[in-house]
Amino acid sequence: MQDKILLGFLMNGRKTGYEVKKLMEGSTSFFFNTSLGSIYPAFRKLEKNGLVDFEQSVENGRVKNTYTITPEGRQAFSEWLENGAGIQKVKEEFLLKIFFFSELPEEKRKHQIGEYVSRLAERVEKLTSMKEGLQDHNVDAFMMKTLEFGIDYHSFLKEWHQRFLSSMTSEKDP
Amino acid sequence: MQDKILLGFLMNGRKTGYEVKKLMEGSTSFFFNTSLGSIYPAFRKLEKNGLVDFEQSVENGRVKNTYTITPEGRQAFSEWLENGAGIQKVKEEFLLKIFFFSELPEEKRKHQIGEYVSRLAERVEKLTSMKEGLQDHNVDAFMMKTLEFGIDYHSFLKEWHQRFLSSMTSEKDP
DNA sequence: ACTTGCATGTAAGTCGTTACATGATTGT
DNA sequence: ACAATCATGTAACGACTTACATGCAAGT
Structure with missing residues (x-):
């Protein structure tokens, strides 16, 4: 690539x-x-x-x-x-950790998710300010689209893991 | 890993x-x-x-x-x-293609996105049926969560690219 | 008889990274 | 004087993949 x-x-x-x-x-x-x-x-x-x-x-x-x-x-x-692009693997290390979460006590699970969510929030902020800094600098529209994707993508990840965390605190089984 | x-x-x-x-x-x-x-x-x-x-x-x-x-x-x-996991790179090849979309005529762009969306739809279906096949087989709850993530993740990708395609057909500039 | 699945391993190649190594120019 | 930036490259390593190579067991 x-x-x-x-x-x-x-x-x-x-x-x-x-x-x-x-x-x-x-x-x-x-x-x-x-x-x-x-x-x-x-x-x-x-x-x-x-x-x-x-x-x-x-x-x-x-x-x-x-x-x-x-x-x-x-x-x-x-x-x-x-030529059409294939779908790539997700490759998020955190997903592999979730896969093995039954090996971790609940408190640590929650803590980990919380930390991950704040790292994602940081990333979203960083990309958002990056986008704002580029506005009106006549940047290629498609380059801008990829940046917007980055923001949307990390926001999605953030929200998904936040929901995951909520589901853990309210229910007994995830 | x-x-x-x-x-x-x-x-x-x-x-x-x-x-x-x-x-x-x-x-x-x-x-x-x-x-x-x-x-x-x-x-x-x-x-x-x-x-x-x-x-x-x-x-x-x-x-x-x-x-x-x-x-x-x-x-x-x-x-x-x-120990906390870092955020990985996105690594979607299609995103790199979007980055260079100004090198491609509009019709081909639309066609490509459409194809990508249908591949994503297939993937979502496949994962959904995989999940249904696993129901009531007393699979680990967290393993199930990762499968659910897979479904949500690919659905997100699908919807994002669908919106992207719509924005191209309605507006002049994306 | 034949194919599929079980079961193991090696060798070569791909696609990168980090560290090493060098040196000139520009800004403070 | 000193650090940062410009500019190039090699060597060793990492983390895999694909192809090659082997062989028995079980099902059709």
Whole structure:
């Protein structure tokens, strides 16, 4: 999946590995982020496969390795974008803990859920303020949509676990 | 995370690698599932670290390698269970596609979302019938909760993307 | 006879991460 | 002077997956 995001960022212009990393951090980081230690080798591999072109230049005494997407790269990216995406696994560690909650005394269960809910609340706040900071900065509408998804998603998680906690305090069996 | 689920399954009795795999498939598979090719080496490693005991036996002419959790293993599992879980990344591939939706013509965008929604609807149905099949089979209440989460989670995704699709057909800009 | 299920394991490959290693430039 | 940011890369490791490889037992 990393190669797809790299190609995607190159769709509107040449970039260095470092620049792509910065772009990621400011946009997709809450759902997709990779390290420089994997971005550089990934670009090399894409170049080897003819999906990007590589050009070295010197700016202000610094060596810059800039990558451009090739027609084959555009093709590969478009194909990926057009083909339907499968449903991913949930991969929330907390869900696995709930699965084994019978091994934990009730008080600790409640405490854990409460903590998780506040971490989720924090995340929702962070994303909301991130969204507000981006308003009127003519950001891509779809990028904005993913941010909104992030807010809705974490709100859903928060509310679900809050309901779960309530059900535990009112009933005997969950 | 795999070692935690292995230890968790051993909490109520000795099991073979194959048995653990079958248990996973019938319970956590929609959010966590690993292959036999990683389960066997993982058990070996847990044994090396003293978290499980290993015992070989012969049953019906077949060699069986059974694993039992040690007190140290129980300790490690409990510690994991008691300590708060961080929030994971969303990791939905479709979200990354939405991020790059400006590269796709509107008709294809709509089509893609529609397809994704129907895949989600299928998943919800599958999990719902799975839940019904488990009713009154005295399944662990928390295992049931994770299944319910699965249903709620995919329903949320479905509804979110349905709303997204509606917003695209009514407005000019999403 | 044949397929499915039980049961085990290894080897190669994928897709990342963290730590290590370097060095110039810019702001305080 | 010093820290932060820009900029690149490698090495070791982690946590898996898929494919390969084997073989017996039970059901059809």
